[in-house]
Amino acid sequence: MSxxxxxxxxxxxxxxxxxxxxxxxxxxxxxxxxxxxxxxxxDYLRIVATVSGGLAVGGIGVAAGILHRHGDSETAPxxxxxxxxxxxxxSVAFRFPGDEDRALAVRLQDGTLVGYSAVCTxxxxxxxxxxxxxxxxxxxxxxxxxxxxxxxxxxxxxxxPRPLPRIFLTEEADGSVWAVATAxxxxxxxDALCRQFGDSRPEMAAQLGCPGADGAIESRxx
Ligand code: FES
Numbered sequence: 536m537s538x539x540x541x542x543x544x545x546x547x548x549x550x551x552x553x554x555x556x557x558x559x560x561x562x563x564x565x566x567x568x569x570x571x572x573x574x575x576x577x578d579y580l581r582i583v584a585t586v587s588g589g590l591a592v593g594g595i596g597v598a599a600g601i602l603h604r605h606g607d608s609e610t611a612p613x614x615x616x617x618x619x620x621x622x623x624x625x626s627v628a629f630r631f632p633g634d635e636d637r638a639l640a641v642r643l644q645d646g647t648l649v650g651y652s653a654v655c656t657x658x659x660x661x662x663x664x665x666x667x668x669x670x671x672x673x674x675x676x677x678x679x680x681x682x683x684x685x686x687x688x689x690x691x692x693x694x695x696p697r698p699l700p701r702i703f704l705t706e707e708a709d710g711s712v713w714a715v716a717t718a719x720x721x722x723x724x725x726d727a728l729c730r731q732f733g734d735s736r737p738e739m740a741a742q743l744g745c746p747g748a749d750g751a752i753e754s755r756x757x
Contacts, residue, residue, distance in 0.1 A: 626664035631714040650702030
């Protein structure tokens with residue numbers, strides 16, 4: 536599996552994502568998820584490396600509860616197929632983790648795959664991918680000229696008070712891209728994964744060194 540981030544398991548009892556065309560890939564993804572032993576520690580570390588990076592904390596709108604925000608769930612959301620393939624310089628808009636949650640996946644020219652909420656942290660306008668801006672493209676909000684770093688989601692210009700929340704993506708061997716988890720704006724990647732996988736995927740949480748994960752595994756065995 537060519538993985539930039541590791542798939543999350545769909546919660547029990549929920550319908551399959553991805554529609555009819557995604558059934559086979561989804562089944563494959565589930566198989567992989569259900570076998571923790573197939574997911575290497577290196578995969579987990581890639582997750583952390585992709586989503587960490589010193590995101591700043593803040594946000595008047597979210598802090599006041601005005602705007603719906605990504606990453607509030609304490610459990611891993613249902614994995615969702617974003618696209619069959621994403622070439623360098625391209626982006627795709629999708630909704631994740633909920634149907635109202637606008638999001639963007641972008642493939643940078645060096646192959647790096649990144650995902651973000653597409654809801655501007657200023658006044659919730661739609662954030663767009665602009666490959667023609669900056670040295671390697673930028674995430675741009677046209678409402679008030681807000682600009683976010685494409686590699687980190689950090690604010691680089693304009694009034695947005697905080698970075699874009701990250702979305703964890705994974706790329707399967709067939710090139711399909713999946714959204715599997717979220718991070719709150721300003722939240723470190725490992726913290727986000729521990730929050731979402733700590734209860735539902737204790738083996739994964741243990742690989743990440745999440746507090747309490749070993750105890751959760753032990754309690755499952757007894
Ligand atoms: Fe995006 Fe104002 S809403 S910069």
